Amino acid sequence: MRSALAVLGAILAAMVLASCVTPKPGPGQTVRIVVRPTETGLSASYGLPGPATRFPFRDFAGDIRTDAWSTATPGAAIVDAAVTFSAPTTAFQIAISPDTSQRDRIYPALTPIGAGWLIYAPHLLPAEVGGLVHDVDFSLPEGWVVIGRRDSKGELVLDGWVYAGPESPVERGAADVVTAPETPAWLRAEVLKAANDSAAVFTGRLGVSLTSRPGIIIAHFPKERSGGMRGDVTPGAMVSVRFYGEAWSKQAPGDAEQVHEFLAHETFHFWNGDMVDSAENSDRPWLHEGGASYAALLALDPTPAPESVPLLKGINENLGKCQSALEEGQSLMTADMRGGDTPYACGVVLQWAWDAGLRATSGGKRDVLSLWKDVIAEALRANREYSVASTLRHVPREAAKAADVLLNGTGADRWTAFADALRGYGAVLAPARVVDEDRATALMHILGQYCNGQRGFYTRPTHLQLDTGDRCGPLNGDKEFDAVAGHDVIKDVSAMYDRIREICAASGVIEFTRNRTVVASAPCTKPLKAPTLYLRVTRAFGAG
Known part of the structure; x- marks a missing residue:
């Protein structure tokens, strides 16, 4: 583990209590929370500084709480993002079961990791307001540990992932690695190699080392029928990667490449989502997510040829999805792209447009990772946030033509103008059928009936x-x-x-x-439309 993570080693509240019967809290008032493991999940006991009829939580995640949380406290009820009480109350208890499903762009509250638990701590905390302090205590069996981001004094920050469980699956070194016992050895090895390799690429290209010691929690759930994989990064370079379905039990052709791209995406978030972050994440996640996805393609092939197979595959998969999702009357800046694959797909297309433009106008001396280096450096000098506007300041006008069409263009000729601008940068693309779109359209047509x-x-x-x-x-x-x-x-x-x-x-x-x-x-009794033609790329940019 130490050798696999050598590079990672080298790079290394307030709370609210709202009540109609309690005056505004003053200094020194403390909400005390005690977290204990149970046979089926966790128990969280809350002690309040004064009587309350309502206790709102910090993060919304209402469907998680109403689905997997319960309370036996008399007169208490969990409603969306709060607990309500029929009479003023100073203490209550919540039973937390593992999440029943993965939700789009919402961190799961509780995930089993062997005999222990992966907790998204902010879901447990009350909404923020001045005047309150909080104290969270983990009451654990002997031999259990708590791993999460800690401040300079060694105190848990509770702003992201926390592992509470046995010490046995924890390996400490350049990073804290927690591996669930069901995880195959090949999968663990590929995850750590991918994290190490991509971190080396990003450290060198972005010109800044990580300041946090990473935590990597790896889990495989072979009995889950959904298949696929999910990953999330929280502050302090804490990343959870979760693999679903029996298919991951044995390595198949192409699995290693898939894992490496997946981990490279999550690793890039150590920089563009932790060290700094997008100020527009809630409304325009495509800048943050697309940046990580395209950076992952470059991590797989750090010096790609214009006809690089992995790069073209990634571009084409996302270009078809973006063309399908972006309606004629909407630009990327005006469209609502907060759910599903769309933020990732259109985000990758935007990054590619910048990449091709920067390579062409700099004689091959700059690319999109050069752009991210400048964006991150500026954010670090300011408030640790970036935006579409701050990113555009680092893209010369001549290099921004294709991206400008995507960001601001609408109408029937939008994609024609986009293609023309990219051809000006040396890319080769033409209308063609896209396999993924053909497959999805045909099968969803049948299922829809x-x-x-x-x-x-x-x-x-x-x-x-x-x-x-x-x-x-x-x-x-x-x-x-x-x-x-x-x-x-x-x-x-x-x-x-x-x-x-x-x-x-x-x-x-x-x-x-x-x-x-x-x-x-x-x-099948309903006619299936003629296949749609989408732009397909055979050369990503000029030779430079």
Whole structure:
């Protein structure tokens, strides 16, 4: 572990209590919170400085609390972001169970890590207001430890991830690494190598070392059917990476590259989301997230050729999604892009536009990581925040043409103008069908005829898995399949789309098969639209 993290080693409140019967709190009033593990999660006991009829929490996360939290305190009820009391109360207790699902852009409150727990501490704290102090005590069994960001005095800051659990899965060195026991050895090794390698790239290119000792919490949940992976960074270079589904138990072709890109994205957030952060994260997350995603592509190939396969793959995957999501009457600056994949997709396209422009206008001496170096340096000299406006100050006008179209352009000719501007920087792109969009459009067209509520599918290396549960009639059961309408869902997607379109036009039956055995079928009675053409890139920028 020490050798794998050598580079990371080298780079190394207030609270509110609102009550209709309590006067505004004065100095020295303390909310005392005691956290204890239970057989099913955590227990949090709250002692208040005075009687209250309502206790609002710091972070909203209302659906987490109403879903996985409960209270047995007489007269108490959990409602969205608060606990209410039928009569003035000075103490109450909450039982916290693990989150039942992963929510978009909301940190999970409680995640099992072997016998211990990963806690997002801010969800436990009351809303902030002057006058109150707080004291949080972890009452733990013998042999348990607490790992999280600490201040200069060694006190827990409680502004992000906290691991509370047995010492046995903790390795201390250049970073504090906590590995859940279900995590395969190959996966742990790739996570740490990816963190180390990407940190080395970013430290060198951004010109500033991390000031926090990182904490990395790695977990695998093989029984989770959802598949995929999730990651979140909190202050103090604390990162949680979580892998879902049996598929991660054994390494498959392409898994290492996927893990490395994923970890590079999260590692970049040590700089653009921890050391400094976007002042516009709530409304324009695409600057923060797209920056990390494109930086991850460059970490995979730090000196990419214009035809770099990993770089082109990443650009094209995101370009198709962004074109699909960005409506004709909206620019990136005016569109609501706060959920799903869209902030990442359009954010990557913006970063690529800046990257191509900077490379072309500097003779290859500058790129988007040079831009981030300047943005981060300026933020460190000021209030540790950056924005779209502060970023644009570091992009010469000639290098910003394509990005300006994306940021501010609207109308039917927006993407044509975008492509023309990028061609001016040496990129090569033309309209074409996009496999991911063909696949998603065709399958969601079928699911849309039967599903009530959540529907979708997960992509595996060699096949797909429906996310239908009991909500989609003949397509219920989360079936796994490798072909639809006789065509491979990974290798023959456009032909699959065309065949589905023919079947739907004739009101025929669509068959889902696995190893040539039918696993599900459903009539398609609504016509499928002609395939959409999206810009596809074959050269990312000029030779420089």
